Amino acid sequence: MTAADAEDPIRNDAEGTPKEAGMTEARPQVAIPLRRPGSLVPQRSVAGRSLVMVIAIMTFLACLAAGAAHLVSRAVNDWTASIASEMSIEVRPMPGRDIEADVAAAAKAAGDTKGITAVKVFTRGESEALLQPWIGTGLDVADLPIPRMITLERDTGVDLDTADLTQRLSRLGPAASLDDHRAFISRLSTMANALIVVALGVVVLVLAASALAVGFATRSAVALNHEVVEVLHLVGADDDFVAREFQRRFLALGIEGGVVGAVVAAICYFVAGITATHFASSAAAEQMEAVFGSFRFGAEGYGLILGVAVAVAYSTAIVSRWTVKRRLRAMA
Amino acid sequence: MIRFEHVGMRYGVGPEILRDLTFSIAPYSFQFLTGPSGAGKTTLLKLIMLSLHPTRGVITMHGSDVSRMSEAELTMVRRRTGVVFQEFRLLDHLTTFENVALPMRVQGRVEASYRAEVVELLQWVGLGDRMHVLPPVLSGGEKQRAAIARALIAKPEFLIADEPTGNVDPSLARRLLRLFIELHRLGTAIIIATHDYALMEQFDARRLILEDGHLSIEEFAEAEDMR
Numbered sequence: 001m002t003a004a005d006a007e008d009p010i011r012n013d014a015e016g017t018p019k020e021a022g023m024t025e026a027r028p029q030v031a032i033p034l035r036r037p038g039s040l041v042p043q044r045s046v047a048g049r050s051l052v053m054v055i056a057i058m059t060f061l062a063c064l065a066a067g068a069a070h071l072v073s074r075a076v077n078d079w080t081a082s083i084a085s086e087m088s089i090e091v092r093p094m095p096g097r098d099i100e101a102d103v104a105a106a107a108k109a110a111g112d113t114k115g116i117t118a119v120k121v122f123t124r125g126e127s128e129a130l131l132q133p134w135i136g137t138g139l140d141v142a143d144l145p146i147p148r149m150i151t152l153e154r155d156t157g158v159d160l161d162t163a164d165l166t167q168r169l170s171r172l173g174p175a176a177s178l179d180d181h182r183a184f185i186s187r188l189s190t191m192a193n194a195l196i197v198v199a200l201g202v203v204v205l206v207l208a209a210s211a212l213a214v215g216f217a218t219r220s221a222v223a224l225n226h227e228v229v230e231v232l233h234l235v236g237a238d239d240d241f242v243a244r245e246f247q248r249r250f251l252a253l254g255i256e257g258g259v260v261g262a263v264v265a266a267i268c269y270f271v272a273g274i275t276a277t278h279f280a281s282s283a284a285a286e287q288m289e290a291v292f293g294s295f296r297f298g299a300e301g302y303g304l305i306l307g308v309a310v311a312v313a314y315s316t317a318i319v320s321r322w323t324v325k326r327r328l329r330a331m332a
Numbered sequence: 333m334i335r336f337e338h339v340g341m342r343y344g345v346g347p348e349i350l351r352d353l354t355f356s357i358a359p360y361s362f363q364f365l366t367g368p369s370g371a372g373k374t375t376l377l378k379l380i381m382l383s384l385h386p387t388r389g390v391i392t393m394h395g396s397d398v399s400r401m402s403e404a405e406l407t408m409v410r411r412r413t414g415v416v417f418q419e420f421r422l423l424d425h426l427t428t429f430e431n432v433a434l435p436m437r438v439q440g441r442v443e444a445s446y447r448a449e450v451v452e453l454l455q456w457v458g459l460g461d462r463m464h465v466l467p468p469v470l471s472g473g474e475k476q477r478a479a480i481a482r483a484l485i486a487k488p489e490f491l492i493a494d495e496p497t498g499n500v501d502p503s504l505a506r507r508l509l510r511l512f513i514e515l516h517r518l519g520t521a522i523i524i525a526t527h528d529y530a531l532m533e534q535f536d537a538r539r540l541i542l543e544d545g546h547l548s549i550e551e552f553a554e555a556e557d558m559r
Contacts, residue, residue, distance in 0.1 A: 039425075040423070040426070040437075042423075042424075042425040043425075227421065228423055230383070230421075231421050231423060231434075232434070232438060233383075233410065234381060234383065234410060234415050235410070235415075235434050235435040235438055235482065235486075236407060236410045236411035236435055236438050236439060236486070237407070237438035238403065238404065238407040238438075239403065241438050241440075
């Protein structure tokens with residue numbers, strides 16, 4: 001018998017019982033340190049480290065995909081805004097016609113149209129310069145029938161009557177044609193939207209894979225903690241309580257993995273942004289920027305990454321709770 | 333309080349473990365459940381603690397048919413029942429204090445509202461200086477007392493104890509029996525499953541005797557008079 005047993009109040013009826021003691025007003029003021037109640041799901045029973053790594057990798061990939069969608073979307077907006085505010089008229093040389101007169105007439109027709117804010121006529125020399133990238137320099141093009149270009153800037157706030165302008169240009173015969181870039185914008189938008197849909201699809205797939213991993217881990221945790229679950233039920237816990245306990249544990253893992261993945265993705269985009277800025281003055285970078293737009297991730301991009309991390313953590317909690325409740329129903 | 337009517341129980345397609353049991357457990361009553369090993373004592377206790385569903389018959393608790401109870405009602409019935417397991421079933425990753433406080437915690441109560449009660453009960457069962465210790469370092473007797481404290485903390489109307497003296501020495505077994513008798517005097521209905529005849533000889537009480545799945549009852553009027 002131990003010393004503690006020797007003083008055991010169970011042997012002494014005078015000590016009373018809990019119910020008797022509970023009826024008394026004064027309770028013993030025992031100082032026990034306040035601390036957060038321990039998790040009812042043993043930490044070691046959940047494959048925590050592996051799951052955090054899986055969630056971190058999934059979050060990283062989802063953030064990369066979401067960031068790519070954001071960059072494409074932003075570039076498309078830039079392209080569309082700049083292209084949509086411009087139109088062009090092409091005047092082709094025709095036998096028996098004075099191209100300079102046709103250019104002047106077309107420029108006047110455009111200038112008289114409501115909503116056109118600026119008209120720029122490309123001279124023959126400027127038109128020849130536009131062809132240089134394709135035909136090279138040092139070639140005598142004086143005898144070539146080079147078309148002439150007129151660029152128009154439009155007020156995007158005004159509803160431009162392009163049909164009227166097209167009709168007036170048609171009076172010049174087949175020499176002049178208006179291009180409002182609508183077909184190009186449409187194709188560009190279709191392509192960009194397809195890229196965005198693919199990127200978002202990747203985000204959804206990655207989140208789904210992450211949810212599946214959490215589901216498997218939760219099932220395993222419930223199976224490993226079968227004893228704990230049974231004891232909790234027998235001391236009066238309902239399924240919601242048990243599910244909440246598992247959800248709390250998995251939410252913590254989801255937050256940890258989500259934060260790690262999102263931070264790494266944010267660092268990647270930050271470094272890519274700095275690199276793009278550093279090489280922005282090079283010819284290659286200018287060409288890249290002309291085609292793909294500038295690499296501006298911005299606060300919105302980082303906000304998106306944060307959103308993905310929150311979504312991952314939240315979905316981890318939801319999936320674990322749903323899985324636990326499903327397992328408990330099956331066990332019942 | 334609890335009524336079994338023609339209850340039978342079998343696992344899967346095996347033979348019936350319990351056959352046509354009909355008996356009642358009254359409020360404030362004290363009874364031993366006894367019988368040889370394999371007689372079905374633990375199965376019967378599991379039916380009483382709502383861990384199993386009978387394959388036939390009707391179990392009524394607190395006036396309601398258990399098979400028609402909702403999940404919420406079953407939970408409420410479990411909260412009115414304290415259970416002491418033969419193998420203690422303390423959660424090894426929680427301290428003694430947290431184990432004993434578990435029934436309060438699952439009810440959603442904040443720790444400040446029950447802390448004094450738990451400390452008081454732990455001191456009463458002689459574990460006042462062991463409340464921050466994890467179960468693996470407790471002795472068998474200490475674990476048993478912690479398990480009993482956990483069963484009592486929510487002041488159950490009905491206490492089920494499965495071989496509560498099976499892992500302790502005769503001296504502690506006597507003391508534990510006195511504890512159960514004291515609880516019974518204060519109004520808790522008690523059923524103790526044991527095959528320890530020496531223990532049963534120490535207190536005249538109703539005996540539910542299980543043998544080959546059949547139940548016979550030996551009534552002791554004196555036991556009821558003790559209330």
